[in-house]
Amino acid sequence: MQTHLADFIRDTDKGREAEAILRKCVHCGFCTATCPTYQLLGDELDSPRGRIYLMKQVLEGGEATAITQRHLDRCLSCRNCETTCPSGVQYGRLVDIGREVLEEKVERSALDRFMRGALRTVLPYRNRFTPLLRLGQAFRPILPPPLKRTVPARLRAGTWPENAHGRTMLVLQGCVQPSLAPDINAAAARVFDRLGIRLVAAQDGCCGAVSHHLSAGDEALHFMRRNIDTWWPYVEQGAEAIVMTASGCGAVVKEYGHLLRDDATYAERAARIAALTRDISEVLRDEDLTPFRLAKPQRVAFHPPCTLQHGQKLHGVVEAMLHGLGYQLTAVPDVHLCCGSAGTYSILQPGIATRLKRNKLQALESGAPEVIATANIGCLTHLQSETETPVKHWVELLAAS
Ligand code: SF4
Ligand code: SF4
Structure with missing residues (x-):
């Protein structure tokens, strides 16, 4: 062109x-x-x-x-x-x-500006998002069904082992995941503990994706620099990897090097952080997962988030791992298509997002799975809002095995 x-x-x-x-x-x-x-x-x-x-x-x-x-x-x-x-x-x-x-x-409408500003003001900050979520959850039992679906039920975290091991990795806590599904990272820590790896949650907050996707570039870079500052001492002490349990965050942290390439102070460290960043599937595929083999097969429909299969080009990695561990993966038509969650998209474009979600659930449930597994908190919450089939992060399945 x-x-x-x-x-x-x-x-x-x-x-x-x-x-x-x-x-x-x-x-x-x-x-x-x-x-x-x-x-x-x-x-x-x-x-x-x-x-x-x-x-x-x-x-x-x-x-x-x-x-x-x-x-x-x-x-x-x-x-x-x-x-x-x-x-x-x-x-x-x-x-x-x-x-x-x-x-x-282009100047946006007042409503548009308000919505986008509210998302940027609330979502990246756990101390703002969690109280609002808890308020919604407190009233959840009396909400009318359409509204009730938009408020996820409250979930609890399991134990997070603190055993000392020769190997250490960092994990991104993220902004909304610890409040919405607090057991995902704890489940990852339990799985890693059984493999002889200590998983440390050194960082507590947004990776910058929310601001980045809402075209607030400087704000996104602020979050990125803060995370680099937090992680760097651990990197200097030999942390092997920075593990992502939300593929949406992983896709952005892997871009830190590129996004901060012109920052004389941070460019080098950002490139190193990006190089150390691994989706959890990239870490576990290199480990001996024999202890996690299933005794009894479980029917699972896997939804690979776009940020995993298209953003990070990790299509088929989780599926191969689950299959190897004895999970029975059901056929999912049009597995390449988005579920409509897409960060803040489901809030800003609810009509299209709902149609995509319904199509995706139909595809996922066509093989009658016992559980739907995915790899990103946004997809998980979005899909769970309209199905009775449990939707989990796939590492939670491993932790329970
Ligand atoms: S596939 Fe789409 S983006 Fe790629 S060259 Fe063709 S028109 Fe352009
Ligand atoms: S919605 Fe269409 S244009 Fe946009 S990223 Fe997805 S495939 Fe590309």
């Missing part, structure tokens, strides 16, 4: 990056076949190719309008299109840049 970027962006880092990505696109349209929003809405402007055209227009100095922004807002950032694209177009980076430019050029 030929490009002629406008003066306002041409000679900037973002402009150069966007231009290199745009030039790879050959308009073939293969990506439209796997784009969830194009499948649902049937509008070329809600497909990757259409959005690439829209972003190109704006970056070349064309008018940026609320309609352009609406089509970018409807994108799930699922990166399914990246997996499909034969030309290696890094759509995820392009849409991040496109959204930031649109954010500067």
